[in-house]
Amino acid sequence: MVKWLEKYSFNGSKALALVFAVAAASGDGTGQIFAQEATLGAPADVAEIEHLPRLNLDNPLRLNFSGSWEKDFQRSDKWEDELSRMMTIRQERSAIQSTGGTGVLGPSVSIGNINLNSSRARGSSIVDLARLTEYVSRQTTMEIYQDRNEVRIERRGEADLVCTLAEGPTETFSSDHGAEMCGWDRQQLVFRTALPGDLDIMHRFSVSSNTKVLRMVVSISSRDSAPFNLIQAFNRYDASSGPFNCIQTITRGKVCSQTTILE
Amino acid sequence: MFSRLTSHIFFSTQPSFKFCASPTFFLYICILLTACGQTAVEPKVILIPPVGSVTLNRSIDTPAPEQQLDIGVLVFETKPNGQDAQRFGDWVFAEIRDNETHYLPYVLRDTLLDSNQWGAVRVLPEFDPSLDLQIKGTVLKSDGIDLHLQIQAEDSTGRLWLDKVYADAAYESDYPASTRFTNANQFDATGFVDPFQDIYDQIANDLLAVKKTFDTSNLVDLRRVSQMVYANDLSPETFSYTLNKTIDGRLLVSSLLAENDPMLARIEDMRLRHHLFIDTVDQYYEALHNEMQVAYIIWRRYSFDQINEEENTAQRAFNPDQYGRSRSFLSLTQRYDRYRWSKIYQQEFRELASGFNREIAPAILDLNKDVHGLSGTMEEQYIQWRRILRALFELESGQEVSAN
DSSP: OOEEEEEEEEEEEEEEEEEEEEEEEESSSSSEEEEEEEEEETTHHHHHHSSSSOOOTTSSSOOOOOOOEEOTTTTTTOHHHHHHHHHHHHHHHHHHTTOOOOOOOOOOOOOOGGGOOOOTTSOOHHHHHHHHHHHTOSEEEEEEEEEESSEEEEEEEEEOOOEEESSEEEEEEEEEEEEEOOOOOOOOTHHHHHTTTTTEEEEEEEEOOTSOOOEEEEEEEEETTTTTTEEEEEEEOOOOOOOOEEEEESSSSEEEEEEEOOO | OOOOSSGGGGOOOTTTOOOOOOHHHHHHHHHHHHHHHHOOOOOOOOOOOOOSOOOOOSSSSSOGGGGOOOOOOOOOOOOOOTTTSSSSTTHHHHHHHHHHHHHHHHHHHHHHHHHHHHHHHHHHEEEEOTTTTEEEEEEEEEEESSEEEEEEETTOOOOOEEEEEEEOOOGGGGGGGGOBBBBOOOOOTTTOOOTTHHHHHHHHHHHHHHTSSOHHHHHHHHHHHHHHHHHHHHOOHGGGGGEOOOOTSSSEEEEETTTOOHHHHHHHHHHHHHHHHHHHHHHHHHHHHHHHHHHHHHHHHHHHHHHHHHHHHHHTOHHHHHHTTTSSSHHHHHHHHHHHHHHHHHHHHHHHHHHHHHHHHHHHHHHTTTTOOSSSSSHHHHHHHHHHHHHHHHHHHHHHHHOO
């Protein structure tokens, strides 16, 4: 359901209208708000309105991920704890198995006394996967930019994760060193990276309905092994945008202009 | 390489994995990623021999008047590149290709003028009926290393002079150190020779070779046909009888107007005015070329470096035989880091591509500024102008008929 609200504020002979489209939640109680600025008033202004960007209602409405996010260590998984928890589960399973239980065999584990049913040629050990998961998700802050077309996740030292807001999976990168695809699973943003040697990395982003908490789940698996999952929580914070706006040019390198905030 | 993607992504038995998966989405993504990993069917590659090192055939003396054919070089076209739409965000490269279709014809125009073998040479947005020879080009491939152009040249009689694919390759030596941007080194394009100048020299030489097969009478006839084609374009009902089409589709002058025919004088007057207009149009393309030149050359240098880098990294690509036995943490991080850096490099290159388009956007806007009170894009203004001239000719001719 899309509900339209109109709010007017008059400025001279022209009226500034902010048209909000509020998308009701499709199931998880969350909604996305887009604002469109239009000029109303004199009949001649109708032509101006015609030229304004319009909401493309064919594009699915998405939750707003944009903002500056910092890791909430309290609410984030620690990879050692998560590894330990997985080990305990597997130990218990192997204990059941050794005592004649009918537990289903888990994927191979290759450390200590729980290195059971292992075949090192099958995949990486769960410890290595856990360490890699921590390595991949080590950033403590991230910046997310979102517009009508795309969402861009910037993390220091990492390539940006960029995805369209449209439906369906999209190939975003491919090279001899790996390929990446992205897509939306309901309101969750998913990036899946396939690296050589059947190494598979998945980032799954979701944001709370009040858009104050962002959750990132990183899952890494290798060959037939079960994935190692690490959940990270991020809180929104106000990052000062700095006094400069910079754009990339060819002949002058990065060109920055100073922004002045008018009172 | 990635033929065996993990299929266990469909389930998650780990309690900590709290987000439920949508099987439909994963089905899509698995199929597509699997497709990426499989050996793609490579498009058939047609090798075009590069033109090599070419010396432009210049004339020291000004050619005889009948040799001075007027040439129009039309804004090039691009061949749709299937790769443009493959990846999200790659449209930025399609935009570069669109922009260079305005730039490259100007380099050819300069080369033809430099050869001093022709009359006026202009870059035009559309086919022009007032000229002796028109050159159409299609950019088949263009990057920092390769330039492939399909060139067609046809004279006003409909005779095809050229229909050929040209290729040229650039080398490190074609890009002097000054073309690599640093803050301390601002590139100055004065005296810079285009890395693909050989391709333009070869096209100019090939055109000249065709012209040399014509004797003076052929060239005089050609210019007469051009004159009558223009007259026909102005007023087909008045001048259609002056031209005949041969069996092979070529135009011949069947009836000449008398030297002192006032109609002929009026046509020449109109043609002169039209040429003044297309001179102005050509100046706009010159301004665009000058505005674009520095950014374009540096962009090509980036492209040259990027392609070389890609080729180098491809040689260091993953070798399953080498890595298959090693699945240690070090091996995993190495694999991830290679992927990460190749993606960062590609994203920076894409950012530079956006920077190039952003930088030349004002020049493209300038190109479409109003000329002689006309409005719209350069193509639209050109069409408007031709309509005005036709109306003017009809008006003047009508007045004369009523006066008589």
